[in-house]
Amino acid sequence: MAEPAPSPEPVDAESRQEAEVSFEQLGLNESLCKACANMGFKHPSAIQREALPWGLQGRDIIGLAETGSGKTAAFALPILHKLMEKPQPLFALVVSPTRELAFQIGEQFEALGSLIGVKCAVAVGGVDMVQQAIMLAKKPHVVVGTPGRLVDHLQNTKGFSVRGLKFLVLDEADKLLNMDFEKELDIILQASPKERNTYLFSATMTSKVKKLKRACLSNPVKVEVSSKYATVKQLIQQYMFVPAKHKDCYLTYVCNELAGHSAIIFAATCATVQRIALMLRSLGFPAIPLHGQLSQAKRLASLNKFKAGERSILIATDVASRGLDIPSVDLVINYELPANSKDYIHRVGRTARAGRAGRAVTIVSQYDVELYQRIEHMLGQKLDEFPAPQDEVLLLMQRVGEAQRLAAMDMREKESKKRVGGKRMRDGGEEDGTDPDLQRMIVQASKKKGARGRK
């Protein structure tokens, strides 16, 4: 079995070219280059190389790039560069579809701007409005937010205005549109001034995105790094054709075979995610679930544990398929096929990022054949089969069965607990739609930030 060793050395022609250009050569400000070096960016990635010069020239950009290609820095760097030329509060507004992504973008801005003292505020739902209003009133240079909360502030927070905005970034525009944020985007676009730069990033170019492009960009440069629906070259994609009732067995087999690598397992529903997580955990795998039914705090906590390497297997719904920047995933397993073949691209896009090698294994049961074929058709290539000798796999059956039972019991228990305590919990905790865990976390984070700032 050919296990491609993650090679730090660039191999193909494109990567070699990468090595020749530096941030300095692209015309980027000195202290920003230093910040890049501090963050471990040696050379600009493909999208950065393409987007930066245009950005520095002050053009609108429409960027088509797969996730993990260094997209955030591709828009953050020109914005920070321009900000240094003419500093002003509320210089840029970044709209992101998910809260997690918003936090990540915020972190990236702060990290890149740490040397020049950039203040960044994140405005997402689930957090106290007043605290956020105070944060926004402190005149941050960059505001990152989810559309709903941004509109809430624009409409209800007196004194918050984006009239002076110089940059507007719509990240993951296809997802923004898919999530029915069109109305909110409209309001944000109307609130921002006509004379601004707009960056629009999207993994895919749907018709809706095109419409948005026409609506809000003027004379944009199209920056495209990968061809449509293509996956990265260093990615090994494989499939397993298995009987549906032995799916868990095969999953365990794959995890076992490729143990030691960081992996994300994608499933379709929250319940499945929870069940697999419990099952794998009882089999002794360091698994951790991430899905939409977890509270914001738990979601972030799961993600952080995974990022820190405490748990090497993340089991997730499509929540995690986009935007989350987890650089070191070696393996993506599709436990269930995505309903939408474009989502497949996003899912496997979690691995083989930034020039590294990666592997994606898709488990196909007898019911998924048609879906699977559609994906192969879209990719335009036939995938190899992941070698899994049946007798070896079925050896695991007894232990897996045991773990399945335990997991099912656990789930049932939690379910009944929730039913008993559910009402009370809701009354006590999640009043006004704010999430107390998240609130506390953000307060802590801002305190930490404050402490750092004081030094």
Next chain:
Amino acid sequence: MADRYSRLLSLLEATATPAPKSSTASNDAGIGADQGEGGAKRTKRRRRHDSSVATTASEPTHRSESVRSPDVDAAPNGEAEEEDDAAAGGEAEEEDEQHADEAAGEAESDAAAWVSKPYEAHFNVEWTTDQLDEREKELQEARWKLPGLGDAVAMVPSGTAAPELPSAAEACLASCHVLPSLRERWSARHGAKLTPQQRSMVGLVSTYRDVLHCDASLHAYSELLPVLALHAVQHLVVSRRMLQRHAKREAPPQDQGFTRPTVLVVLPFRAQALAFMQALLSLLPTAYEQVENKARFFREFGEEEGAAQVPAAKPEDYKLLFAGNNDDCFKCGVRVTRKSLKLYSSFYQSDLVIASPLGLRVALGDGAKKRDVDWLSSIEVLLVPYADVLLMQNWAHFSELLDALNQLPTQQRDTDFSRVRSWFLDGAAPRLRQTVLLSAHPAAELHALLRTSRNVAGRVRTRASYAGLLAKVPPALRQLFVRFAADDPATAADARLDAFRDRLLPSLLSSFSAGPEGRTLLFVPSYFDFVRVRELLTAEGVPFVAISEYTPTKQVSRARSAMQNGTVPLLLYTERAHFFRRHKLSGARHLAVYSLPSYASFYVELLRMLERPQSEHGTGSTCAALFSRLDLLQLQQLVGDDRARRMLSSDETSFLFC
């Protein structure tokens, strides 16, 4: 009663409202001469306004009866103008002026006349946390001598000297940066000279430092209350005018808090609130032409009709404090607009709030319910005269209020976040808030409050020196002071109870055997101690009656007569009961003081109540008091500074004064 009310009104009529005789030039010229160019321009506007309300000007007495209505009829425009301003200064309220350019010119000259240097230096700075830390570190202790207020300990930026101010009101107030129009009002109302006390107080408060004056007798308030009112008016007028000026700008700067109220005045009773309001209204610049709801205020805060008068037999200080409306649950918002003042505005619409601790407690709601304390988020000046009375009322209410002060708001409250000052956003409001405390006596609570103050402008505490009251004690009275060891405030109460049981109780019990000769009044200031002593006495089987602040009237009279008739040898009495009722207790021959009173004068009052023996043969009256090192503040007032020091450092533990 009724004529007292009308007297008040007429008094106010003469002072508070500008009472323009007409729109003649003589009145205007007075202002113009004083303020030069700026004043001259403003007079134009006044004249215009005056003519619009000419109907009212002709019959000024009508105004106080129904303050609002005549103006409403006569000048609907004027009203609209004020409401504009009410919309948080967003709109330029000069819009309905006929000549926009002239208005701009006025704004220019206005600016100079309505700016205060200390205000600018304290509040109108974009303080960062580092800068505030820096300023806090620069504070150094200094000893000042303040005329009229005595010695003072100041924590001020090094090199700051005690304010040396001329005695002429005009010059003194000018050097304290009081607005010209306010200076003029002051001179008109309070004469051309300031007493030393007033001078020092103006010097202290005008710098936005924290102040604790612990020797403010009730008589002193007639001098000090106007000074505090002056400071409040100055703050309100300066900040309102600034906001109005800024609202005209293209991009208004960060110049306000989260919510509108900036001054909070906490007072014990309605009568004091009335006095403060009178002082405040009398100092209002002439530009403020009407006071809305004034009649209602004077009705509700004046003496209630048919209320019982304070009996003539009560001591002088009691009469001073409790005369008039002594309801202790009230609150009133005061809203300042460009030309008028509105009383009874809602908290969020007010600039100044005047309230009692209990009234605030009721308004804020208790812990269980959702508390609404956001309007306290932006208080910049907290004035607490009569702090000693608050200590007697319920200090818990007041400290709860302090905790709620200057917190970040929990709701948006229509705040324009683009205009909120940066240090409010940083939550540094407590570090710029000024707290002014006046008290009749020093108290640990007040000292602690000042010590923990975070005001970066610094703080000043006066330190009165005491000669002691022993000279006022009736002659031939044996007073025994017994010191017990207590170092830790946490265990002091236990130590005191032990000392009482071991060192006072035996002699009390033995004196009871002397029959009615041995009747004793046991004075227990704190109610907590009162409960413990009651328990102890019950356990020991000592017969006694008790009067505390919670004792119903019937039981009080029963206890008093029992004492008088000699059926019971011991009467327990708390300080609060004495403070609020001043019972004249008779029958007791001896006094036992469980712990020293916070009002030292009570000690003398109690001693004077003792029944002196008729003949030379009987045993004389005696008094025994417990004290410890922790009672220094009370002891000083009672026996004087020097003697207190000796009594605490001496090896002896009993001290006898005859």
